[in-house]
Amino acid sequence: MNAATVDTHCPYCALQCGMGLRPAGPGLQVVERTDFPVNRGALCGKGRTAPELLAPGARLTTPLVRDPATGALEPATWDTALDRVADGLRRTGEAHGRDAVGVFGGGGLTNEKAYTLGKFARVALGTSQIDYNGRFCMSSAAAAHGKAFGLDRGLPFPLDDVARTGCVILVGSNLAETMPPALRYLTELRENGGKLIVVDPRRTRTAEQADLHLAPRPGTDLALALGLLHLVVAQGRTDEEFIEARTSGWEEARAAAMAHWPEMVERITGVPLPQLREAVSLFCDAESSMVLTARGPEQQSKGTDTVGAWINLCLATGRAGRELSGYGCLTGQGNGQGGREHGQKADQLPGYRKLDDPAARRHVAEVWDVDPDSLPGPGRSAYELLEALGGDVRALLLMGSNPVVSAPRAAHVEERIRSLDFLAVADVVLSETAALADVVLPVAQWAEETGTTTNLEGRVLLRRRALDPPPGVRTDLEVLSGLAARLGREKGFPTAPEEVFDELRRASAGGPADYSGITYRRIAEEDGVFWPCPEATGPEEAAHPGTPRLFLDRFATPDGRARFVPVTHRPAAEETDDAYPVVLTTGRVLAQYQSGAQTRRVAELNAAAPGPFVELHPRLAERLGIADGERVAVVSRRGRAVAPARVTGAIRPDTVFMPFHWPGEGRANSLTNPALDPTSRMPEFKVCAVRVERAEA
Numbered sequence: 001m002n003a004a005t006v007d008t009h010c011p012y013c014a015l016q017c018g019m020g021l022r023p024a025g026p027g028l029q030v031v032e033r034t035d036f037p038v039n040r041g042a043l044c045g046k047g048r049t050a051p052e053l054l055a056p057g058a059r060l061t062t063p064l065v066r067d068p069a070t071g072a073l074e075p076a077t078w079d080t081a082l083d084r085v086a087d088g089l090r091r092t093g094e095a096h097g098r099d100a101v102g103v104f105g106g107g108g109l110t111n112e113k114a115y116t117l118g119k120f121a122r123v124a125l126g127t128s129q130i131d132y133n134g135r136f137c138m139s140s141a142a143a144a145h146g147k148a149f150g151l152d153r154g155l156p157f158p159l160d161d162v163a164r165t166g167c168v169i170l171v172g173s174n175l176a177e178t179m180p181p182a183l184r185y186l187t188e189l190r191e192n193g194g195k196l197i198v199v200d201p202r203r204t205r206t207a208e209q210a211d212l213h214l215a216p217r218p219g220t221d222l223a224l225a226l227g228l229l230h231l232v233v234a235q236g237r238t239d240e241e242f243i244e245a246r247t248s249g250w251e252e253a254r255a256a257a258m259a260h261w262p263e264m265v266e267r268i269t270g271v272p273l274p275q276l277r278e279a280v281s282l283f284c285d286a287e288s289s290m291v292l293t294a295r296g297p298e299q300q301s302k303g304t305d306t307v308g309a310w311i312n313l314c315l316a317t318g319r320a321g322r323e324l325s326g327y328g329c330l331t332g333q334g335n336g337q338g339g340r341e342h343g344q345k346a347d348q349l350p351g352y353r354k355l356d357d358p359a360a361r362r363h364v365a366e367v368w369d370v371d372p373d374s375l376p377g378p379g380r381s382a383y384e385l386l387e388a389l390g391g392d393v394r395a396l397l398l399m400g401s402n403p404v405v406s407a408p409r410a411a412h413v414e415e416r417i418r419s420l421d422f423l424a425v426a427d428v429v430l431s432e433t434a435a436l437a438d439v440v441l442p443v444a445q446w447a448e449e450t451g452t453t454t455n456l457e458g459r460v461l462l463r464r465r466a467l468d469p470p471p472g473v474r475t476d477l478e479v480l481s482g483l484a485a486r487l488g489r490e491k492g493f494p495t496a497p498e499e500v501f502d503e504l505r506r507a508s509a510g511g512p513a514d515y516s517g518i519t520y521r522r523i524a525e526e527d528g529v530f531w532p533c534p535e536a537t538g539p540e541e542a543a544h545p546g547t548p549r550l551f552l553d554r555f556a557t558p559d560g561r562a563r564f565v566p567v568t569h570r571p572a573a574e575e576t577d578d579a580y581p582v583v584l585t586t587g588r589v590l591a592q593y594q595s596g597a598q599t600r601r602v603a604e605l606n607a608a609a610p611g612p613f614v615e616l617h618p619r620l621a622e623r624l625g626i627a628d629g630e631r632v633a634v635v636s637r638r639g640r641a642v643a644p645a646r647v648t649g650a651i652r653p654d655t656v657f658m659p660f661h662w663p664g665e666g667r668a669n670s671l672t673n674p675a676l677d678p679t680s681r682m683p684e685f686k687v688c689a690v691r692v693e694r695a696e697a
């Protein structure tokens with residue numbers, strides 16, 4: 001590569017900050033890209049230090065194959081490793097049926113990889129058993145989006161609109177730690193005279209910025225949203241003209257909200273009534289307002305209904321489908337948006353098409369040059385797939401995920417993974433899950449390969465290759481192509497990212513997430529292109545400009561109206577009792593990312609956040625006789641985790657918090673509850689019942 005700076009994007013979260021990469025010695029130096037509109041040059045420590053993991057010493061550079069004699073993973077050639085994987089997958093399919101082979105993907109994979117992985121499962125393996133870790137991340141918001149608006153795109157407007165609206169209710173998001181460069185939109189909002197309401201059981205760094213902080217008991221966000229809507233109706237602050245002109249289903253949703261008396265909501269949530277009233281005033285007094293949700297309300301066994309309740313609040317007050325107003329979900333993973341659009345979900349074909357839609361099957365089968373009837377039907381959701389491992393799913397190909405740390409009820413999931421007949425993992429590092437594999441395939445990283453991601457705004461971006469991968473490393477596309485060839489599919493699995501993207505464009509054409517008018521050249525020239533962006537149908541037609549703002553004229557439902565969804569509060573799947581009297585909630589810290597497989601290997605990040613902790617209120621600590629810094633055990637019905645106590649008044653006295661980035665004795669997901677939302681199949685990471693005790697007890 002030449003010595004010029006290459007414009008690209010961070011490998012981590014869904015903000016997909018723009019950055020430049022410049023050769024520096026044997027590695028790369030990160031430089032600011034102040035012209036990129038989303039982060040305007042700002043980066044958090046994770047982005048700044050991302051090149052550290054590119055060094056050969058920090059990552060895998062040779063395939064590893066488990067030696068049956070010693071049980072150890074040993075270096076192998078690529079041919080040996082790929083032969084072994086193809087053999088393991090083929091033999092399992094032949095012996096137990098095609099659905100005995102599973103595929104598990106990730107929300108960090110580029111669009112090209114997610115697309116190819118879905119195609120690989122359905123065409124090369126012929127299995128229905130594919131899903132991905134994005135199911136754990138924002139599937140409840142996606143489901144609620146679909147129900148209400150007929151289309152799922154995290155934010156239906158650019159982030160820049162957040163700074164210019166009148167009031168934002170931010171629910172269950174700690175932007176100051178998860179994506180710090182985005183915090184400036186909230187700062188600018190307040191500088192412009194707008195109001196910020198933060199809903200979070202913890203007084204986080206983000207909550208400290210708020211005009212109003214509501215701290216509900218975990219698992220009660222649904223009641224909170226219903227209580228606010230009740231007050232809106234009672235105070236006559238609904239927008240009847242908007243409801244009449246642009247929505248359907250209001251009467252049922254209204255009746256459901258009116259059953260949630262504010263006093264009852266105060267009792268359920270623990271949020272004082274005056275604060276509920278103040279929130280309604282701030283939200284309705286502003287000329288425009290938004291609700292933004294993240295994992296807090298979404299990672300619940302009623303996450304879809306909870307998001308639906310917040311959407312109902314927006315619709316009832318006319319805060320949707322208008323400039324500077326609306327509901328949005330702050331997607332978490334690097335390609336959390338694109339990763340859920342192009343076919344690695346159990347029920348999905350590219351372009352956000354449905355696998356059980358005959359027309360969608362015909363369209364995609366034609367692009368793939370296969371018989372539509374040969375495509376399998378929908379498979380299981382992520383946790384259900386992990387549960388089936390070692391049962392009727394006996395071999396697994398895993399790419400871009402580390403469920404041993406990140407899945408709920410992780411010890412059980414680890415046991416299921418260990419019980420597989422065959423496991424192959426493609427990863428950058430020897431993650432906790434890769435360490436259990438029969439074959440580990442070392443793959444290229446963000447800066448070593450070109451590909452597109454779609455950020456939390458629905459803006460399709462181009463990550464460019466800035467240096468060659470080290471010898472011994474291949475790209476995920478090369479891995480899938482090599483495996484497909486060994487499974488009898490010599491054609492149809494190209495390795496050039498742009499060639500894959502061009503096929504993805506055709507596969508998505510006419511679908512809900514239509515990328516057909518987006519090209520690598522356009523993305524580069526326009527700082528990203530917002531989908532939907534259909535291709536011009538003739539030489540005379542101007543290129544579609546992309547769609548930064550959705551729903552301004554009509555919603556994406558058949559009649560163009562947004563749909564209210566009647567929802568009612570229900571408790572968490574697991575309530576506290578005498579044996580487990582405290583609520584556990586989990587989340588992230590500034591210096592680590594998701595399962596920590598990458599960030600735990602970066603010295604600066606590890607020094608800033610070296611291990612797990614248990615955050616608890618001084619009153620709870622005193623009652624349990626626990627001192628700050630003392631090792632405590634948190635015990636749930638699923639397991640036990642041990643970590644130092646961090647005593648702080650910034651959390652509710654009935655709640656403890658643990659970050660989930662670490663394996664071993666401090667693994668927070670040893671405790672979490674895999675109870676699933678009935679619609680999105682999202683596990684209830686955010687609330688379960690635990691007891692807390694001194695570790696020696």
Ligand code: SF4
Nearest residue numbers: 010012013017044047
């Ligand atoms: Fe990377 Fe997210 Fe940090 Fe931006 S905020 S630098 S995208 S981790």
